[in-house]
Amino acid sequence: MDAQAETLAIEGLLSRQGEMAWNLARHEQGQRDEYTSKLRFGATAFNAASLVSVLNLPQTMTGFTTDSALIAAGFFVVGTICGAASLLSHQNFLIGSTGRFTSYAMTNDRAISLSRSLPGTSEHSQLGEALEELEKAAKDGLFKPNDTAVTAQSFSMWAWLGGVLAAAISHLWAYFSG
DSSP, X not given: OOHHHHHHHHHHHHHHHHHHHHHHHHHHHHHHHHHHHHHTTHHHHHHHHHHHHHHHHHHHSTTOOHHHHHHHHHHHHHHHHXXXXXHHHHHHHHHHHHHHHHXXXXXXXXXXXXXXXXXXXXXXXXXXXXXXXXXXXXXXXXXXXXXXXXXXXHHHHHHHHHHHHHHHXXXXXXXXXX
16 A cells, blocks of 8 residues: 555544544533533432422321431432432533543544645654544543442432332331331
């Protein structure tokens, strides 16, 4: 393969990779914005609404005690806090991932530009460095998940379930023992 054919092959490969990188960067930006707008108060509102509801149960449901309401409310408070922590953690993660993908796409664009230079030139010698940066970014966790947000969201939903079960078990206990 001659130098010009090699240059065209590299440019074609990098162009496709660059298009994918920019699509991923735009996708991450869209995800960040969509996630923020739809879920900012999602888990916290769910737990907070349950908290308000369970605190009103002693006045509206015969046999449901204030102590039972407070136990269930404790679960909903924990769920509200964990839900908020999850949302904030994920928001911060998306800000970082948007930066990572944008940086990756920019490095890929630089590699495309460098690939257009002829072998043996100083610009072409920088191509290897750009390719190494792309490889390193991919290996360093370009696509890593946000374990903190996932864990906090799981705790939030388990806390909600714990609150519901605490309220139900308490009410059933009072009903059958009284």
